Amino acid sequence: MSIITKSIAYSATTSFILLAFLSPRSRKARFYLNAFFYVGGLGVCSVWGVIVSILMSCIPGQRLNINKVVARSFYYLTGTLTGVRFKVEGEHHLDTRPAVLVGNHQTSIDILYLGRIFPNHASIMAKQELKYTPLLGQFMALSGAVFINRKDRKDSIKAFAKVGDDMKRKNLSLWVFPEGTRSNLPFPDLLPFKKGAFHLAVQAGVPIIPVVCENYNRIFDGKTRFESGTVRIKVLPPIPTDKLTSEDVTELTNKTREQMLDVLKEMDRERESQDLASPDADQAKRSRTALGGFAGLMSKIVGVGSGSAQKARLDAQVKGDSERLKKQGTSGEKAEDYGLVTEKDKAQSSAVQKESEEAEISKRASRNSGGSGSSVEETDEDGAVVVKRPPPSAI
Secondary structure, rough: OHHHHHHHHHHHHHHHHHHHHHOOOOOOHHHHHHHHHHHHHHHHHHHHHHHHHHHOOOOOOHHHHHHHHHHHHHHHHHHHHHEEEEEEEHHHHOOOOEEEEEEEOOOOOOHHHHHHOOOOOOEEEEHHHHHOOOHHHHHHHOOOOOOOOOEEEHHHHHHHHHHHHHHHHHOOOEEEEOOOOOOOOOOOOOOOOHHHHHHHHHHHHOOOEEEEEOOOOOOOOOOOOOOOEEEEEEEOOOOOOOOOHHHHHHHHHHHHHHHHHHHHHHHHHHHHHHHHOOOOOHHHHHHHHHOOOOHHHHHHHOOOHHHHHHHHHHHHHHHHHHHHOOOOOOOOHHHHHHHHOOOOHHHHHHHHHHHHHHHHHHHHHHHOOOOOEEEOEEEOOOOOOEEEOOOOHHH
């Protein structure tokens, strides 16, 4: 048994060291290395969460802050190792309590953004199955998580009624992913929202606070990419529900989803605008070569390899070609700056040409008809007479 244990330990250590040294030069190595840190961070913080839950449950008034403590611990540990950071806008809206917090659910690493923004005096709503997950289930139960049996509607309704009373009595906020499952979309979009969170908010008379995390597929796609980077989060103003009834839940659900989707798409447009903007040479160089987290640390030790140098040469070549083709005195942002013709210009040119041809044909017909006593001539495109007929009056 000891031989097997030692063999596994040696293999794991060797693999880790190999991934660490390859990570600055290989995207695949960074993917596996950051995935190792993420899963390892979950394991460590699950154990830490059980310990914190037991200790903080013994302190009056602190049980409902367990989630924030463990969430921040996971974010600072795993976020530091992977190099993933979050920039939060509108964080002051999270001070509104009690409230139902609804956020978009992209991938399994959404726990990182929860770790960054999870507020005081808040808990989460989760499916019943998670209650029996080793360590995680015990931690969630101790931290006051609300488990819902999705298969039993009556059980869910009873749970909502109890949770609504607890939220008002304990001044408690509740976090919900209204999509119900991970979207895993490479573009900014949302799955249809389930109405449970909105029924709860209306029943309890507490506001809805939408939280939008921008699409981070460029950083993590779950298969080949797990990079460092900064992701934006927007906390939107609370949506009041105190004057709504159960008949308004569908409209409230749709309104909230549309608002979140608009913000999500706007964040993506802003990101694209930043990417298309031309930074100065020093900024461009830093953005090409900078790595974050543990991979960034290793890049200072072993370098980033020839791949980055080759990319820098290609970028310089593309920039040189762009400057050479661009007309002098132009910004280079429009097709005409490079002597190119857009589809719109083509259509306009074609319309003008067609009008000109029709006018020329009309002019020839008018000229050939002449007066009433002259003959009618038909000409070809070069103006040569091909048919000469007597005037209509002579027939």
